[in-house]
Structure formats: C-alpha cells, structure tokens
Amino acid sequence: xxxxxxxxxxxxxxxxxxxxxxxxxxxxxxxxxxxxxxxxxxxxxxxxxxxxxxxxxxxxxxxxxxxxxxxxxxxxxxxxxxxxxxxxxxxxxxxxxxxxxxxxxxxxxxxxxxxxxxxxxxxxxxxxxxxxxxxxxxxxxxxxxxxxxxxxxxxxxxxxxxxxxxxxxxxxxxxxxxxxxxxxxxxxxxxxxxxxxxxxxxxxxxxxxxxxxxxxxxxxxxxxxxxxxxxxxxxxxxxxxxxxxxxxxxxxxxxxxxxxxxxxxxxxxxxxxxxxxxxxxxxxxxxxxxxxxxxxxxxxxxxxxxxxxxxxxxxxxxxxxxxxxxxxxxxxxxxxxxxxxxxxxxxxxxxxxxxxxxxxxxxxxxxxxxxxxxxxxxxxxxxxxxxxxxxxxxxxxxxxxxxxxxxxxxxxxxxxxxxxxxxxxxxxxxxxxxxxxxxxxxxxxxxxxxxxxxxxxxxxxxxxxxxxxxxxxxxxxxxxxxxxxxxxxxxxxxxxxxxxxxxxxxxxxxxxxxxxxxxxxxxxxxxxxxxxxxxxxxxxxxxxxxxxxxxxxxxxxxxxxxxxxxxxxxxxxxxxxxxxxxxxxxxxxxxxxxxxxxxxxxxxxxxxxxxxxxxxxxxxxxxxxxxxxxxxxxxxxxxxxxxxxxxxxxxxxxxxxxxxxxxxxxxxxxxxxxxxxxxxxxxxxxxxxxxxxxxxxxxxxxxxxxxxxxxxxxxxxxxxxxxxxxxxxxxxxxxxxxxxxxxxxxxxxxxxx
Amino acid sequence: xxxxxxxxxxxxxxxxxxxxxxxxxxxxxxxxxxxxxxxxxxxxxxxxxxxxxxxxxxxxxxxxxxxxxxxxxxxxxxxxxxxxxxxxxxxxxxxxxxxxxxxxxxxxxxxxxxxxxxxxxxxxxxxxxxxxxxxxxxxxxxxxxxxxxxxxxxxxxxxxxxxxxxxx
Numbered sequence: 001x002x003x004x005x006x007x008x009x010x011x012x013x014x015x016x017x018x019x020x021x022x023x024x025x026x027x028x029x030x031x032x033x034x035x036x037x038x039x040x041x042x043x044x045x046x047x048x049x050x051x052x053x054x055x056x057x058x059x060x061x062x063x064x065x066x067x068x069x070x071x072x073x074x075x076x077x078x079x080x081x082x083x084x085x086x087x088x089x090x091x092x093x094x095x096x097x098x099x100x101x102x103x104x105x106x107x108x109x110x111x112x113x114x115x116x117x118x119x120x121x122x123x124x125x126x127x128x129x130x131x132x133x134x135x136x137x138x139x140x141x142x143x144x145x146x147x148x149x150x151x152x153x154x155x156x157x158x159x160x161x162x163x164x165x166x167x168x169x170x171x172x173x174x175x176x177x178x179x180x181x182x183x184x185x186x187x188x189x190x191x192x193x194x195x196x197x198x199x200x201x202x203x204x205x206x207x208x209x210x211x212x213x214x215x216x217x218x219x220x221x222x223x224x225x226x227x228x229x230x231x232x233x234x235x236x237x238x239x240x241x242x243x244x245x246x247x248x249x250x251x252x253x254x255x256x257x258x259x260x261x262x263x264x265x266x267x268x269x270x271x272x273x274x275x276x277x278x279x280x281x282x283x284x285x286x287x288x289x290x291x292x293x294x295x296x297x298x299x300x301x302x303x304x305x306x307x308x309x310x311x312x313x314x315x316x317x318x319x320x321x322x323x324x325x326x327x328x329x330x331x332x333x334x335x336x337x338x339x340x341x342x343x344x345x346x347x348x349x350x351x352x353x354x355x356x357x358x359x360x361x362x363x364x365x366x367x368x369x370x371x372x373x374x375x376x377x378x379x380x381x382x383x384x385x386x387x388x389x390x391x392x393x394x395x396x397x398x399x400x401x402x403x404x405x406x407x408x409x410x411x412x413x414x415x416x417x418x419x420x421x422x423x424x425x426x427x428x429x430x431x432x433x434x435x436x437x438x439x440x441x442x443x444x445x446x447x448x449x450x451x452x453x454x455x456x457x458x459x460x461x462x463x464x465x466x467x468x469x470x471x472x473x474x475x476x477x478x479x480x481x482x483x484x485x486x487x488x489x490x491x492x493x494x495x496x497x498x499x500x501x502x503x504x505x506x507x508x509x510x511x512x513x514x515x516x517x518x519x520x521x522x523x524x525x526x527x528x529x530x531x532x533x534x535x536x537x538x539x540x541x542x543x544x545x546x547x548x549x550x551x552x553x554x555x556x557x558x559x560x561x562x563x564x565x566x567x568x569x570x571x572x573x574x575x576x577x578x579x580x581x582x583x584x585x586x587x588x589x590x591x592x593x594x595x596x597x598x599x600x601x602x603x604x605x606x607x608x609x610x611x612x613x614x615x616x617x618x619x620x621x622x623x624x625x626x627x628x629x630x631x632x633x634x635x636x637x638x639x640x641x642x643x644x645x646x647x648x649x650x651x652x653x654x655x656x657x658x659x660x661x662x663x664x665x666x667x668x669x670x671x672x673x674x675x676x677x678x679x680x681x682x683x684x685x686x687x688x689x690x691x692x693x694x695x696x697x698x699x700x701x702x703x704x705x706x707x708x709x710x711x712x713x714x715x716x717x718x719x720x721x722x723x724x725x726x727x728x729x730x731x732x733x734x735x736x737x738x739x740x741x742x743x744x745x746x747x748x749x750x751x752x753x
Numbered sequence: 754x755x756x757x758x759x760x761x762x763x764x765x766x767x768x769x770x771x772x773x774x775x776x777x778x779x780x781x782x783x784x785x786x787x788x789x790x791x792x793x794x795x796x797x798x799x800x801x802x803x804x805x806x807x808x809x810x811x812x813x814x815x816x817x818x819x820x821x822x823x824x825x826x827x828x829x830x831x832x833x834x835x836x837x838x839x840x841x842x843x844x845x846x847x848x849x850x851x852x853x854x855x856x857x858x859x860x861x862x863x864x865x866x867x868x869x870x871x872x873x874x875x876x877x878x879x880x881x882x883x884x885x886x887x888x889x890x891x892x893x894x895x896x897x898x899x900x901x902x903x904x905x906x907x908x909x910x911x912x913x914x915x916x917x918x919x920x921x
Contacts (some may be wrong), residue, residue, distance in 0.1 A: 015857035018865030019849065019872060021800020021840035028799040116794065117785050118763070125761070189814055190804045190900045191866040240802070241900050273805040398879045469864030469901050547761030640860045641904060647902025672809035672898065679895040683904045 003485045003553050005478035006701075009636035010488070014238075014473045027194035031266035034196075035064055037259055038111045039117035039127055039252065039269065041278055045665025046102035046135040046343045048127060057111060057125040060451075062118035062740075065263060066126070068109040071094045072258065081223040084506060085216040086247040088346065089152035090314030096258070097252045101130065102312060103668040105278035110255045130174040135343040135665040136620045139284045141182065146307050146338035153317040155441065160325060160391055163332030168301040172292030176368045176698075177303075180289065180361035182733040184309070184658040184667070185282040186428045187350050188677060189468075191240020194270040195253045204752075206233045209253050212246035212428045213505035214464050217272045218498045220249040221257050229498075236496040242468035244349035246327040247507050252278055253349055266319070277670035280348020281658060283309045283316060287361040289324075297375040299328055304362060304583035305336035311346040315339055318354030323439065324362050325391045326598075328384035341711065343665050351509060351648055352708035355440055356715065360733060363436035363716035368729065369707045376419055377720065378409060378435055391599035397597040397697035400628035401437060404604035407689050408435075412606035421727035423475030429610040432725025438712025439506060442630065442704035443510040448501035450519040451480070451526050453581040457555070457570040459486060462494040465503035468643075470707060471637030475512055476519050478634060480700070483523035484530075484568070485552035493519070501584060507704030512633060514587070517700050522585030529583065530557055533576040536565060541565035542574060593697050601629040601704040605713040607648070609721040614739035619684070620650050620718055626689040630704040633692060642688045643708035646672035649714020651678035654734050769833050773798065774842025775834060784830045788822075791811045791829035792839060800840035800869045806896070811897030814870035814877070815839050821877030823896075840869035843876065851917065855910035863901035871897045875911045884915050 017023040042049075054066045074677075075097070076082065082092035095107050109126065113119035136142060169175055179309070198206040205227070211217045215233040222232045239246060256269040271278075290303040304324040304406045318649045370380035382405065388395050391662040409415065417433045418424060421457050424431040449463040467473050477491040480486075494500065503515050531547040534540075534557045542550065542557060542565065551560050558566030567575070608622040625646050629636045630636045655676040658667045669675045689712075715733060728743040758793045766781040773796060780795055790807070792815070801824060804812030807827040815824045816838040845849040852872050855861070862868040874897050878884040883893055890908050901906065 011857050012860065014865070016849065016853075018862055018868050019800075019840075019853040019856045020844055021869045023865050024799065025802075025866065027803075028793075030797065056761065058868055061763055116790060117783065121763075121785075188900060189864070189866070190810060191802070191864070191896060192804070239864060241864040243900075270803070273807065273809070288766065469862075471863070636860050637863075639900075640863055640906065643905065644863060644902030648905065651902075671807060672805050675897060677900060678902065678904075679898060680904045680908070681891045681895040683891075683902070 003487065004480060005482045005488055008632045008634065010444065010474060010478055010634055011521060012474045012637065013477050014467065017025050019748065024212040025191050025238050025240050026196060026208045026236065027268060027270045029196045033199050033265055035112050035259070035263065035265055035267045036116040036119045037255055037269035038123045039255055039271065039275060040111065041105040041275060042101045042108050042111040042526045043142050044101055044130045044132050045137065047101050047103065047130050047132040049099040049108060050131050050348035051129045052109065053127040057122040060118060060122045060125065060411035062114040063122045063179060064112045064114065065259065066109060066111050067096060067258060069096045069098055076226065084220045084248050085213065085336065086364045088314045088316045089150045093313060093346065095254045101607050104664065105344055106358060106432060107251045107278070110259060110269065112259045112263065131197065131524060137344055137665040137694055138662045139307065139340055139342065140286055142340050142342065143286060143307050146340045147338050149317040149337055150315050156317050156319055157322065159322045159333045159335035159337055165301040165303045165332040165334035168332045169290055169303060171290045172300055173371045174295065174369065175290065175292040176365060176372050177290035178365060178368065178731055180287040180731045182360065183284045184660065185350060185652065185656045186277050186456040186658050186675060187245035188245040188672065188675065189241025189243055189245055192273060192276055192535040193250045193252045193574045194269045195256035195709055196266065196268045196270070197256035198266045199260040199264050201357055203233045204233070205257060206235060206251060207257060208235050211236050211247055211249065212239065212242045212466050212468060212507055214466065214496055214498045215502050216505055217249045217253055218399055221253065224254065224263060234498045236466055239466055241431050242506065243351045244353065244507060245280060246468070247349055247503060247505050250277040257686050263580040273672060274670050277658065277667050278306045282350035282353065283347035285320065285357050289361050289365040291365050293369050293373050295373060297373050297380050299330040299384045301332040303332050303334045307338050309342050309344060310339045311344055312341050316347040318357065320354045323358045324356055326389050327362065327386060327439065329386045329390065330384065343703050351626045352711050354441060355438060355708065355712050359436060359438045359712045359713045360719065363713060364596050364719050365728070368725065378405060378414060381437060381459055394472050394596060394598045397599050398630065398693050398695040399600065399602060400691050400693040401602040401604065403691040404628050406604050408604045408624050408693055411687055411689060412624040412663050414606060421724050428613045430611045430613050430725040432721040432723065433606070434612065434717045434720025434724055435604065435606045436716035436720060437602065437604045437711065439600045439602050440509060440708045440712060442513070442601050443508050443514040444589040444699045445510050445519065446586065447503045447514040447518040447583065448586040449515065449522040450584050451522045453526055455573055455579055457490055459484060461491065461519055461663055461693065462500040463515050463518060464498055464500040465495045465511055466506040467495060468506055470511065471634060472643060474637055475511065475633045476515060479516050479519050480523050483520050484527055488553055490505045504532045507570065509707040509709065512705055513699045513701060513703050516703065517587035520700055522583050522588045525583035525585050527552060529581050530569065530572055534572045535580060537567065537572060540567055544565055597697055600697050601709040603627045603709045603713055605717040607717040607721045609718060609725055610741060611722060611725045616737035618722055618735055618740065622685045623714065624687045625710055626691055627706065627709055628691045629695050629709055630695045630698055630708050631702040632690045633703060638690070638706045639688045641706045643686055645710025646686050646714055647678050647683055648684065649711045649716065652716040652733060653715040767830050769830050771829070771832060772836045774838060782829050783839055784828055786829050787825050788827040788829045788832055789824040792824060798839050798841055800867055801867055802866055804867065811874060812867050812870040814873040814897060816873055819880045840873060843872065852910065852915045855914050859906045859908040859910040861910040863905050867897060867899045869900065873906055879915060879918065885912055886914060887912050
C-alpha cells in the first residue's frame, strides 16, 4: 500500500455520489410540511413601487403568505448589517426593505404556498404599479461620469504608474493604440440558487444553501435577523457550480429565512434561470491600451486605462490594469482604473475577475505591437520577460512562465507558424494561430480544520469550506492520507457546515492552499500525538523512541532507522488505551514571505481558429494551455479545472454577452436559450500542460491554486488567432461573425458597436 | 390593497401511473406538474436536476421508454402508464452502469449538477444505436450544457463505453 497520494491523479472521492444522483444540493433537502417560495421581481429598472396588489393572489387555495416591503418589518435597521465578507464599499442591497427600485429584476416579493406550482401561479396574479424614473445603464455613453475606485475590496490596491509613458509614446516610432469593450457576463452555474430553510422549535434555523462560503451566509443572516450565530446553521455539502456567484449570499437565502422564521415552517426557495440574471455579473468594461516599442522589440511605454460599471449603491472594484504594470519589463507605465455608476445590480466576482478582463485588452495589444515591429508575438514576450515584479520591486517566489512558453509552443507546433496574417488556409477556411499569457495571485487565507482519529483506525477531517466542483473533497482526503501515511480509503473529509472549523470563502484560487495547509497542519498534530503514544507503548519495538526517530507510512508508525520496527495506528491506540485522537489546527499565510517575494501563477495559451472567409464564423479547433502553478496535488482534478477554464475562455471569446436594453435598463437575453455558453460541439481539442514548478516559499504545500489561471489568456489568444487568420482585429467581445465581417468590410481596426 | 371578490379556480387532480426505475407509482397530480417536478417533489427522486425549466440546458434529461427527453418540457400527466428511467435507475445495486464508471474514470464532471442529465442522454444515444463517431457524439450531446466545461472528458467516457459495448 503506497500512501504518497499528493501529485497522483486520484479519481474524485465524491464521484460515485455525483454519477448516481445521490449528491445532495441545496434544493434537495426534505422536511415535513415543506412550503415552496416563488420570488417576484421588478419589471422596471428605476423608480418606486406605487402599489403592490396581492389580493387576488392571496385568494388562491394553497397560498400561505405573500411577503413584500409592505408587510415585512423587524429586520436590521442599518444597511451595514447587510454587509457580508465579500461586500464592496457602499450600502448593500436590502431585499424587501422599501419601495425603491434600484435595478431591473430587483426582487420585490415572495409568494409562499403549499406547492411550487401554486406559488408560481399566484405570483403571476400580483399586480404591481410603479412610478418610473429616468435610468442610466449605458457604460460607453457615460465614461465622462467615471470616478476613482475606492479602497476596500479585498486585495485591491490603486494601480501605480511609473516613468513618463505619455511623452515616450508621443515620440515613439513603433506604437499602437486601441479600445476594447466587453458587455456584462453572467456566471450561470447549472444549479440555480436555492435555499431550504428549516425552522426549529427553539428559534434556531438550519439553512441548506447554495453558497461558496457557509460562514459568510451565517454571518449575513444572523446580522439581518438579529439571531445569534449559534442559532444559524448553514449547510452546503455540494454546490452545483459557483464561479464566484456564490461568494456573496444571494437573495433567495434571505427570502427563505424570512419565510421560515415568520411562518415557523420549513420553506424552500429556488431561483428560476431568469432570476439567475438578477444579481451580480462580470461588469461590462471599456479599456484603452496604448503601447510603444523600439526597433528591437523592447517595450518603451505602456498605457492602460479601464472603466468598469458598478451599481448606484456599491462600488464593485476589480484588479484590472494593475496586471499591466507587472507582466513585462517596461520603464514607463501609466495606469488608470475608474468606475461608472449605473442603474444595475452590483457586479460580482466572476472567474478570474479583473485579470481576465485586463488580459483580453492588454495581451491583444501586445500582439499588435509585436506585429508593428514585425517580431513573432511569442519572441516579443520573451524579449520583454519580467524576472521580477516591477511594481513591488520584488522577485517572484517562482515563475516558470518560460517553461510554459517552450512546452506550450512545442506541443502546439508554434515554430511552424508563418507570421503574415491570412497566410494559412484550407479552402475557404482561414486558419489563424494566436497566443497570450496570463498571471494570477497565489493567495493563502487563514483556515482551520479538525481531525478525529478513531480506534478503528479511521480518520475524519473537517473544515467549513465548500465543494463547487473543484475537487476539494478529493484533494483534502489526499493531503490528510499522505500526511498520516494512511490508506486513502480510511480517510473521510467533510465540509460545508458552520458546525465545522471556519474556512475562508471558496474563491480566488486559494482553497487548496488555505484549507489544504490547515488539513496538513492538523494531521501533523495527530501525527505528533501518535508518535508520543507510540513512544509510551511498553515492550514494543517503538518503546521510548523520540519523535524525530519516527515516521509514518502505509498505516504504520516505524523507526526511520529500522522500518521493520513498526506498529500499526490501531495497535498504538489499543496498546495505549486511546479511544480517539481529536486535534484542531489552523494555518495562515506567512507575513514575512510577503515582504520579500511576490506570488503568482502563470499560464501561456496557444489557440488555433478556423474562420469561414465568406460567413465570418469562428471555430476554435485547438488550444494548448501550459500552466505553472507550483505543485499539482491531483493532475486529474486540477486538469479538469484548467480544461473548464479554457472552455470558459472560448465561451467568453466567442459567445457570452448579456445584452442590455438601455431604454428599459433590462438584460434582454436572460435565459440559456439566448445567453449562449459553450456547448459540447463548440469544444474541440484542448491540451493541458502542467510545467514543473518548485516553490518552498508560497505555502507549506508548494501549491498556487488552479481555479483562475487557466481562463485568463484564452480570450486574447483567440482574438490574436482571429487576427492572424483574417488580418482584422476584433476588439469587442464576443467575437461574432457580424463583427468579423463588418471589420473585414470596412478594412479598419476599430469600430464602436 | 384592493378587495378581490373573484375566486381563482385551480386545475383538478388526475390519477397518473408512472413506472419509474421498475417501480410503479400511482399519483394524483394537477396537469401543470412537469414530469421533472413530479420526480423531484412527489417521488423524491432528486437525482434528476432542474437547471432552467425551459428545455435549454438538458440537466433534467430522463429516459421515457428508453428515449431521451427533457422532463421539464413534459407534463407528468402526459406520461401516464409509461416507463421512465432516471439516474437512480441505472446502477444494478452497487454495480454502476458502465457509463457511470467511465464518467468517474475520465473525470467527466466537476460540480456534478449536469451529470445525471449527461449520463441519461448518453445512455439514450447508445440505446438508439447512435454515438458512432466523436463528431456525432458532440452534436447529439450538445443539448446538455456542462458549465464546468467537462465536454472533452464526457466525450471520452462515451466513446470508451461505445467501444466496449459495440454497436448494439
């Protein structure tokens, strides 16, 4: 029995639950007398509710109650009570708080009935009259109203400029500039937000909720409803996709809790797919990039400004242009990031927030400047390679981006590329090869875990983190089993419950590092306890052994000097009459390391497209994504995360866009029929490479996280490939056939759509 | 608030017999109950997932008399007397269906929410003698969205099982 599990491509430990339909998601917990809630949403974007007539709906047999701002009271008065762990600066939205409408599809009521169908039907009978006010939702028309983004968002620092980019640019011989736009995008995890709220006799409430952070929901609900933390239990063993949408508590958990507390009955509230477009989104962003280089391909100036949309009530901020100061060596960098307040819901982190937005514009511009000086785009990136973090003036703890370039290019066959646009074709299919690179922070947050080793030699480790599909159950089981040298089948990892030790929100690619380090730490505690016990055993091969003389593997404790002298875990516990070992542990980032080094994961993406010369349709035929993210705990689950990120990147580049009707301030395509995401047939060959990257500084596990890094460079790689295929630069995402044809027709590189 | 005097008529309940995973169920359902909600809320078979309720995502795919359908677009009363197979009915005791095994082996899912629908669609394809080439699998599986993006692994799993079982 080998017990070296980390680095092995283990199958998911929760795999059989997921393929048999027995993994339970938030809407799938039952209770006696369960009621069903159906949320109603505003049909206008800005104004006031004049009247909300629920009388006819209340006549429907089976309707138990209808909650609106007119009959809800007793909630927290101050809007700061509605803040959660991921709130940006501002005043959070308060559901059913007053008659004001702040954005289209704002939730304005909840119908509770004995069946789902009755609740839905009754909701259709509610008549709402509004007093409408003038609204503003068009980002591009309102850039003049932009203002500086405030501090307050976790990890956000104001971008730092250096040198004198403007004058260098003005005098430069080789230079390019352009404007890049993308509209809002919605996460659309396949499971819709849902909460099953169970009211208990003693005033407690248990919430089975879809969330990326049970502790965050616990805090939020306890503050709003004035309940003590111990009276709010949040449980979330499985989450049907998050991508950032579950970082903040969503309004269905408020609705379900409200109804359960008021009616003293269990209530389930599930959003509709349409309602999945009624809260946070990736903000539409306008970016302008200008760059200059010398004749040898050295970047001489970079200017990058970005304008992101936010709501009227919160200042959602992203780290967009900051990346442009660190990606390449350049002495003159001017960066600017501002927000434009619009009558929309507050945007929310969506996979690689900020970085993926930045990379689309910046890495497209790098390609363009490389073409301006007639240097291969990959070679151009190597010429300007940044060994150190130029903003912070610190070395990276590790940066194997060159290995990503080399291995990615070799796998892709980049050396066979002809640099001229429109130089490769198959019949009427224009073939283009493009590449780009990206970076993401390798972060670690404080996390706690508990381990219980029982007399039968079974270990249960728990931490209140979540499983959004990333493989958390699996990798934590691997880490625990390896640390204690146990058979992986003897180890169980539990998560998603506020009764467990607290873990950070599951986001930012930090879960493996944060919770993994805590799991390792707590298992080290168990190991130390076992060594102490082993030493205390009488007349055994390990009697009196010092801890440093001992090690564990294959379910046994043995002398390093004499592996034959050993006892099994069960024997040690039995001989010392130990019923169980219970340890708690925690882990957090090393503040000293942060003062000396910067921590980033990196990736290089190579993409091939085929563009139909007559129709302008774009197909991504091949992608190679080479990733440097430290040690990979499980190449199978990590590979799936990167694969999924590449699919997201393809989807973003070619399909995703939530289209705003600026007359009504409403997203028009709020369903999966019209909001297009990549489907099976859109996806062709994808190769994932994890390059070797050793890092002792980043965290005790040497890992950097893989949730974000895979998507960042995909859209620019595809945009660059489209340029290589066609000779036109489509700067606005998604790259749809109409834009390709229109630009080719007009033979210019810039249009406002 | 206005006074409403009109009473609202609700649809009547009708007897519906469904044979689900080999077991007979006799229900009384209003005609507005979808097959999906009948399975999830009335029979407590939560393995079949609701992802959009509009036939746009495929998460609710089940087999009716061996054929793939979106259970959210089907009213339960329309399937009176018919045989339905859901994800819960594919394994034989502890022995997983070959596709279930292949999905685990190929890591053909992440969050797992679309997985029951993907597997039911794939079982349907194989039943119908389709999935004869990778291109055909990609085309015919495109009604099942996987937001986690496991498509290539899903296809590998299906092609492997197709290869093992041959053209039945």
